[in-house]
Amino acid sequence: GNSVTQMEGPVTLSEEAFLTINCTYTATGYPSLFWYVQYPGEGLQLLLKATKADDKGSNKGFEATYRKETTSFHLEKGSVQVSDSAVYFCALLTGTASKLTFGTGTRLQVTL
């Protein structure tokens, strides 16, 4: 079956530090890959996506590249801000499953 593995949190960084949150997946077929963000007290928001190998998704300074050879979709940002503090979820979607499969989430806390 499909599964997503994320690095455990919390991840605590100082403002302007470089961020990497690791995500690897197992899937049948050719999944689309997503990063969702959940701010405190809010629902999930789509941050970025990639639909095929070597695609790079980007949004709000965040980037992730779909690496089929390593089955990975690591999230990166060059300079985090306090406002980036949230829980980040990696997810995949395949046509055969027709449902988003999420990782367990990684909490990011950015301090001044």
Place this chain on the structure above:
Amino acid sequence: EAGVVQSPRYKIIEKKQPVAFWCNPISGHNTLYWYRQNLGQGPELLIRYENEEAVDDSQLPKDRFSAERLKGVDSTLKIQPAELGDSAVYLCASSLDEWQGFGGYTFGSGTRLTVV
């Protein structure tokens, strides 16, 4: 454009009591999903609708959970009777159709259920 609207935002009930959650998806979105998110975990699908038809309810605990989507628009998720282990955030999401879901779902803010 209004997003996915869920109500109530919070609900506290005693165990064995019934509870219902309501979701209004984005206008024109044919596919509707109910997810459950346990504390510290990622969301897990409970049921998926294509218009008014439940096409995937394999993860829905049918002994106590039920859902409906009359007229293929709003949806209601019900638990009767609730158990302590049902405490979670219940998320509704929608997409234009199953294939447009590859562009990402739109999630509501969720209903946080606490069973005491």
